[in-house]
Amino acid sequence: MAITIKDIAKKAQVSRTTVSRVLNDSGYVKEETRKKVMDVIKELNYTPSAIARSLSTSKTNTIGIIVPEINNPFFGEIIKGISQIADENNLNIILCNTDDKRDKELKALKLLKEQRIEGIIITPTYAEDHFSSEYLNTLEHIGIPIILLDGYVKYSEFSGIFIDHIKGAYDATRALINAGHKKIAIINGKQNYTITKDRFKGYVKALNENNIIIEDKYVFYGDFDYESSYEITKKILSMEDRPSAIFVTSNMMILGTIKALYEQNINIPKDMAIIGFDKLDLVNILGMNISSVNGPTIEMGKAGMKMLIDKLNNVSQNDEIKRRIIVPELVLKGSEKFIP
Known part of the structure; x- marks a missing residue:
């Protein structure tokens, strides 16, 4: 049976208001009485409810994080950065995964509001459709x-931290061109x-x-996942005039591409050169040395958390829009x- 404030008050022979003051360290309580209440709390092994405490203090010291792919290392590192700054500021975290679906994102927003959190850090779904006025x-x-x-x-503006995807893709493609490639698939x-x-x-x-013709036959669209890039890479390898x-x-997606190349004994980069967007530590651990453009994910998480704390502490006006654009780093391995 759960111990309540009423149980503590009864055993310590004080009012529930006095127990609440001791728990929340608010209001005057005689030192003798405070010690008496704390002794009872220890004896009964009472753990105060964070929800109950938030009702009395109007603060939960909790922030919500909403991400579209919790299994993606990109977001794992972002969450790590957020967590580091949250810990330094005694903030708790509630994490929600949306599977990149707008309806799950909407559900997460409503849930977090019900939990009386202090603020939200969110990576909204990248899809431009699946939009609703309710959202x-x-x-x-x-x-x-x-x-x-x-x-x-x-249709809306919020403060945030963003990656320059255009510049990152430009740098990756230019690196291939500078290496001597003219037939480059995407x-x-x-x-x-x-x-x-x-x-x-x-x-x-x-x-x-670089005066290279953009050919539709070299442009492919997948699903940002392993399976789609695997199938697409197999199609590329079967082309008569392959890139x-x-x-x-x-x-x-880089994992699917690597698997398809390895299955057909395609040497990287002798038979096919590749470059990716966003690092994947697993690839490097296995010694594959895949070039990529990388966003500083942990630093992004830290910067986002610091920006939220500034708003919570009114360092900047809550309605002031602040946007920071981060250029990803080109890492060539x-x-x-190009090996003719």
Whole structure:
């Protein structure tokens, strides 16, 4: 049976208000009485409810995190950065995964509001469709500070930290061009996603600047997952006029591409050069040395958490829009080389 404040008050022979003051360290309580209450709390092994405490203090010291893919190492590192700053500021975290679905995102927003959290850090779904007035209304009228991480919300503006996907894709494609490639395929994500469009813009810009014709036969769209890139890579390898290099626009898709290449004994980069977007530590651990453009994910998480804390502490006005754009770093490890 759970111990309640009423039980403590009865055993300590004080009022429930006195017990509440001791638990929340608020209001005057004689030192003798405080010691008496604390002794009873220890004796009964009582753990105060965070929810009950929040009702009396109007603060939960909890922030919500909403991400689209909890199994993606990209978001794992972002959460790690958020957690480090949250711990330093005695803040708790509630984590929600949406599977990149707008309806689950809406459900998560409503859940977090019910939990009386202090603020939210969210990576909204990248899809430009699947949008609803209910979603936008919930987001804009939730009544607590919101920080976006690497994802915009259509028809609305919030402060946040964002990656320059156009520049990252441009740098990756240009690295392949500088290595000597002229036939460069791109395995991109879902066509209706903002980051897919931005990464394609970077790819096109690099090709245009180097007078390389953009050929539709070298442009592929997957699902930002292992399976789709695996199947697409097999199609690329079966082409009569196949490219000499592939730009793979996500860390999860690079695994599918590598598997397809290895299954057909395609040497990287001798038979096919590849470069990815976002690092994947597993690939490096296995010694594959795959070149990529990498966002500083842990630092992004830290920066997002610091931006939210600033809003919570009114360092900046809550309605002031602050946006920080981060250019990903190009890391070349040899997989981009052209070997005729």
